[in-house]
Ligand code: SF4
C-alpha cells in the first residue's frame with residue numbers, strides 16, 4: 001500500500017530522526033511512502049484557523065490536493081497536523097459551498113480538491129492496517145523486561161467523530177497494544193488520558209500553570225508505574241514531555257524526572273534492528289538507560 | 295464586518311452562527327478535561343459561550359483566554375449539547391482577529407513567507423548524516439511559493455492586512 005507522507009514542520013526541522021524512523025520502518029511493514037512535494041504548514045490551529053475560514057481551508061485544500069494528485073491517502077505523525085487536515089477536509093466534505101470556494105481559490109494555482117484522499121494517523125495505520133501481531137512477528141530485538149507507559153495523542157482521540165479510530169475514545173487501546181507488540185510491559189496509571197498540555201497557547205500564555213499541570217501527570221507516572229520509557233506518537237508530545245521534565249528538575253533541584261521519551265516509530269525502528277544513531281539520536285532526556293537494554 | 299449595524303443582541307451571529315450554541319446549559323462539562331482551564335486566568339469555555347450568547351462585545355474583544363487553548367478537542371468530545379466548543383474557540387479568535395489587527399497571529403506571516411512555521415529543509419547536514427533525502431520544500435520552489443502567496447492574497451486576513459506581508 002502506498003501512502004503520502006505529510007511531515008509538517010517540527011519533525012523534519014527539529015526531530016529528523018523521527019522522520020528517519022518512520023521512513024525506515026513503514027516499508028518493512030508493507031507501506032510505501034511517497035513524498036509530499038511543495039506541501040505547506042497543515043495549517044496549525046493557531047495560524048489560519050484562528051483568522052478566517054477561507055485562508056484556513058485554502059491551505060488545507062492546497063495540502064490535500066498533493067495527496068489527491070498522487071492518488072493515495074496522507075499518513076501523518078504530528079497530532080495537530082493530523083487533526084487540522086482532518087477537520088479541514090471534514091468542513092469541505094460537509095459544506096459544498098466551502099468546497100466550491102476552496103476550488104475557486106485553488107484554481108489559478110493549477111490545483112483542485114475533491115476530498116478523495118483521506119488523512120490517516122501513523123498510529124492508526126500501524127494499529128489497524130498492519131496490526132500488532134504482524135509487528136510482533138517482525139521484531140528482531142525485543143523490549144522484553146522493560147516497562148513503558150503510553151501517551152495517547154488527544155488529537156487522535158477527540159472529537160472521535162472527526163479524528164477517531166478507536167472503538168472507544170474514552171478507553172483507547174491502540175498505543176498500548178502497539179508497544180506490547182514490541183515485547184514491553186505497559187503500565188496503567190490514573191492520568192494516562194491527561195493531555196500533555198504542550199500544544200497551542202497554554203505554555204506560551206501561562207507557562208507556570210502549564211508546567212504545574214504537566215507535573216501532576218509526571219508525578220502520577222513516578223508514583224504509580226515502573227516506567228522505563230514513555231511512548232508517544234505526536235511530535236509535540238515528544239518535545240514537550242522531554243522539555244517539561246528538564247524544567248521540573250531545575251525546580252526541584254534534583255534529577256527526579258528523567259524518563260526517556262520515544263516516538264513509537266523510533267521504538268519500532270530499534271526493535272527492527274535499525275541503528276539508534278539514525279533513528280533515535282536527538283533527545284533532551286537521555287535515552288541511554290533504554291538503549292543499553294535493547 | 296460592521297459591528298455598529300448588528301445589535302449586540304445578535305453578536306453571536308457575527309461570531310459563531312450556529313443554533314447549537316443556544317443549547318448550552320452551563321453544565322461545565324467542557325471545563326472538566328480542559329488543560330487550559332488550569333491557566334491563570336483560566337480558559338473557561340462555558341463562560342465564553344455565555345459571553346457570546348449575551349453579546350458582551352467589549353469583554354470578548356479583550357479576552358485573551360481563547361488563545362490559551364491547546365486544541366485537544368476534549369470539550370468537543372464531551373459537550374452533551376453539541377455546542378462544539380473548540381470550533382467556538384476558533385470562531386472567537388477569528389472574530390477577534392478580524393476586528394483587532396494586533397490579534398493576527400505572526401505565524402501566518404511566516405507561513406506566507408516560507409510555507410512553514412519552522413525553517414524546514416535547511417538542516418541539510420544533519421539530514422544527510424541521518425540518511426535522509428533532500429526535501430522538496432515550497433520555500434525552495436519560487437513558482438509554487440508565488441502561487442501559494444497569490445492564493446492567500448485573496449483571503450480576508452491577508453488582503454485586509456496586506457502591509458504585514460510586504461516583500
Ligand atoms: S501543526 Fe505544527 S508541526 Fe504540524 S505543520 Fe502545523 S506548525 Fe507544523
Ligand code: SF4
Pocket residue numbers: 079080152153154155156194195196197198199234236237240364365366
Ligand atoms: S497530548 Fe498535547 S501535544 Fe499531544 S496530541 Fe494532545 S494536545 Fe497535542
Ligand code: SF4
Pocket residue numbers: 317318319320321322323324325339340343372373374375376377379
Ligand atoms: S459542555 Fe457544552 S453545554 Fe456544557 S457548558 Fe460547555 S459548552 Fe455549554
Ligand code: SF4
Pocket residue numbers: 324327328329330331337339362363364365366367368369370379380383
Ligand atoms: S480544545 Fe481547547 S478549550 Fe477545548 S478542552 Fe482542549 S484546550 Fe480546552
